[in-house]
Amino acid sequence: MNLVTILILSVTLAMDAFSVSVASGVVYKKLNLAAMMRIAIFFGLFQAIMPIIGWLLGLSFRGYIAAFDHWIAFGLLSAIGLKMIWEAISNKDTQREEDSMPLKVLLTLSVATSIDALAVGLSFSLLDNSIIFAAVCIGAVTFAMSLVGVMIGKKFGHIFEDKIEIIAGLGLIAIAFKILFEHI
16 A cells, blocks of 8 residues: 555544544543643554554465455445444544543544544455555554644534544445555
């Protein structure tokens, strides 16, 4: 996969964490810079680690599915994109007065927003792509976008959050079709 595709993929994967970060800025009104950094670090780290885990899992059975791996990648990315769109349409948030997101909530959100990155890592192994550079890009972009997202959320997140997640979902679906058309 070329650099432009990896960057687009990184941004689309980070949109999920960005959306949650925006929502966190809306929900947790008293977040300070340290709490914002913690959110960004967790999201970035999980988004970087999960593709590597997915890639390693994919290596173990890649030989068995090489003939139809592009269809699996297409299905996974499309399903994730559709899920993101669905969640954006059906999302409801409430405001909280805590000054920091509880660790249990942060861990849960970090895992939930990085499941799609796990599937992307699986897709990378099926397509015989290297994962390290992509994982670093995904993690760095997610960190930066999450930090900015929390800051935006504190100011005006209620305006943008659902629209951003819909755009990200459409981006993943577009990448799914690109992969499919490249291998047909």
